[in-house]
Amino acid sequence: MKSRRSSCTDSGSESSETDSKTPEKFETATKRRMAANARERKRMQGLNTAFDCLRKVVPQWGQDKKLSKYETLQMALSYIVALNRILTDTRRHAAPHHQWLDLQPENYSCLMRYEHPAGQEFLHSSFPYEFDGHHLHA
DNA sequence: TAGGCCATCTGGTCCT
DNA sequence: AGGACCAGATGGCCTA
Numbered sequence: 144m145k146s147r148r149s150s151c152t153d154s155g156s157e158s159s160e161t162d163s164k165t166p167e168k169f170e171t172a173t174k175r176r177m178a179a180n181a182r183e184r185k186r187m188q189g190l191n192t193a194f195d196c197l198r199k200v201v202p203q204w205g206q207d208k209k210l211s212k213y214e215t216l217q218m219a220l221s222y223i224v225a226l227n228r229i230l231t232d233t234r235r236h237a238a239p240h241h242q243w244l245d246l247q248p249e250n251y252s253c254l255m256r257y258e259h260p261a262g263q264e265f266l267h268s269s270f271p272y273e274f275d276g277h278h279l280h281a
Numbered sequence: 282t283a284g285g286c287c288a289t290c291t292g293g294t295c296c297t
Numbered sequence: 298a299g300g301a302c303c304a305g306a307t308g309g310c311c312t313a
Contacts, residue, residue, distance in 0.1 A: 175299085176290090176291080178299095179290095179300085180289075180290060180291080182301080183289080183290075183291090183301090184290095186301075187288075187289080191287095191288090211285085212287085213286090
């Protein structure tokens with residue numbers, strides 16, 4: 144755990160003046176700030192854990208380089224779109240005796256919760272990578 | 282050394 | 298009132 148700030152740390156030295164008019168108020172404000180900082184650290188750690196989980200299920204460029212957060216989100220998005228297309232194509236060509244393949248959208252819609260700001264149009268954009276089962280190729 | 286990425290702090294806003 | 302969430306600021310680490 145490294146502290147990135149040298150000038151203002153958990154000491155709460157930047158509490159507002161109104162909160163620190165008396166030593167008691169200063170102390171409570173400091174404690175509140177420290178507690179808030181700790182909560183924020185924990186929240187961000189949870190977020191990073193979620194990113195790590197996502198990295199494990201998303202195709203990687205290679206074993207050596209870890210995807211950045213932004214890249215992870217972009218890759219997950221593209222990957223989901225690609226999987227959705229595979230499912231759609233499979234359903235279209237599946238023979239009747241392959242009913243296990245005939246998934247209904249509600250059965251995998253949990254994978255499609257992401258809504259791109261650009262709207263539904265995004266879902267029809269093409270997956271920009273080739274996936275060989277383990278790695279992606281541009 | 283510049284730029285990218287990241288962790289942390291902080292104050293504001295919203296929600297319970 | 299207090300916690301969750303968010304975005305901006307800051308500064309450290311790493312790589313080309």
